[in-house]
Amino acid sequence: MSSTQSGIDQVSRVDRLGPAEITDVLALARTAGDADGADPMDEHVLLRLRDEHAAASHLVARSTDGTLTGYAHLDTTDPDSGVGVELMVHPAYRRRGTGRALARGVLATAAGPLRAWAHGDHPSAAALAVDLGFHRARVLWQLRRPLAAPLPEPRLPDGVTLRAFRPGSDEEAWLTLNARAFADHPEQGRWTADDLRVRLTEPWFDPAGFLLAVESATGRLLGFHWTKVHERPGSARIGEVYVLGVEPTAHGGGLGRALTMAGLAYLRDRRGLDRVMLYVDESNTGAVALYERLGFARWSAHVNYQLG
Known part of the structure; x- marks a missing residue:
């Protein structure tokens, strides 16, 4: 010391x-x-x-x-x-x-x-x-949306179904998909088995709110929407689009939008929440535009400064 x-x-x-x-x-x-x-x-x-x-x-x-x-x-x-x-x-x-x-x-x-x-x-x-x-290198937006407003019905691509994450059997396949979906992300794409394990043992973890999009014919994972509920004494409960990812080869078919809607519906209908938040990189203009079309608005910013 x-x-x-x-x-x-x-x-x-x-x-x-x-x-x-x-x-x-x-x-x-x-x-x-x-x-x-x-x-x-x-x-x-x-x-x-x-x-x-x-x-x-x-x-x-x-x-x-x-x-x-x-x-x-x-x-x-x-x-x-x-x-x-x-x-x-x-x-x-x-x-x-x-x-x-x-x-x-x-x-x-x-x-x-x-x-x-x-x-x-x-x-x-x-x-x-x-x-x-230090220089300002990266901005992470927190976006929020009320859940009382109407939610479009999730429309999954043909041949794709949703199911909940199965602890003890889905970890390896999910880590592989997560690495592919976030190959260019400086943090999320580097998750290890230990990173996943510690979160699966957190008090807030709920497998029913960890939605997986599965190819019906093969069982292959194509995408996921992992939701989270923040509960702090003295503060209102709020849901979060914790992590949402899609297999790169499945882009363009509306799966990301369907997964988003399915997770929001879960937070509203199953968890009784009236608002939700998410984080997205300012540079990810496509994702920002998608979320804004879905009713999200900017709430706050988190800035990454770098030196050297």
């Missing part, structure tokens, strides 16, 4: 977080998310906090009384392609240099290119990124 002093906060590097520290980080994430209207860390990072084998480093900032005032997570799984960075500061301890101290700690700790997400495109994050020489 190493540390530096920043005003009244001490920033320390930790190779592995203990249970109490993980609890503190999760509580900080909830507090920051409630204040900013956007979770400060993505799901992948939060899952990795509990994985003792994850390749990561941690920077923690604490006040003199021991309060966790800030945290930065460094994903070092593949440093050649860039170290992934997520950083957050407690709302009550902002404007005192904690975020800048954490960022400078990241620069001093990480080797190679850096990729940092600013969830919610917070102005302070943008200003800090510019000051430190």
Whole structure:
């Protein structure tokens, strides 16, 4: 462990977080998310906090009384392609240099290119990124849609049926399809069996909401719509188009639209939800146009900054 002093906060590097520290980080994430209207860390990072084998480093900032005032997570799984960075500061301890101290700690700790997400495109994050020489490289939109509005009936292509995901038998085929559907995606296309496993054991996982499009004659997977329901005490429930993908050779037949509608109908009719969200890359103009035609509108932006 190493540390530096920043005003009244001490920033320390930790190779592995203990249970109490993980609890503190999760509580900080909830507090920051409630204040900013956007979770400060993505799901992948939060899952990795509990994985003792994850390749990561941690920077923690604490006040003199021991309060966790800030945290930065460094994903070092593949440093050649860039170290992934997520950083957050407690709302009550902002404007005192904690975020800048954490960022400078990241620069001093990480080797190679850096990729940092600013969830919610917070102005302070943008200003800090510019000051430190990062450039805006990628934008991820969160889109939302009410489910009370009419939903078009899903129209599957001929010879295609829908069924639920079967834990224990569909994992390998799904991972293969996911890799093909997201071959050019910097995160989704790289999912491993462990990435899938940890999500299948999360409390929110519901196999009935993991819809698979299957070629009737062969049983081959052609597409999927994995839905998710967000339930947080004190907040309204909301559904999510968690992951939606189509086999590249099945593009152009309306399968993506049908899967979208089937998942939305499930969230409304089976889970009783009245709104849904999804994430889509700004550069994926085709997908953005499709979702906007289906009634989705832009809600917030998440920006990826890069250095090196």
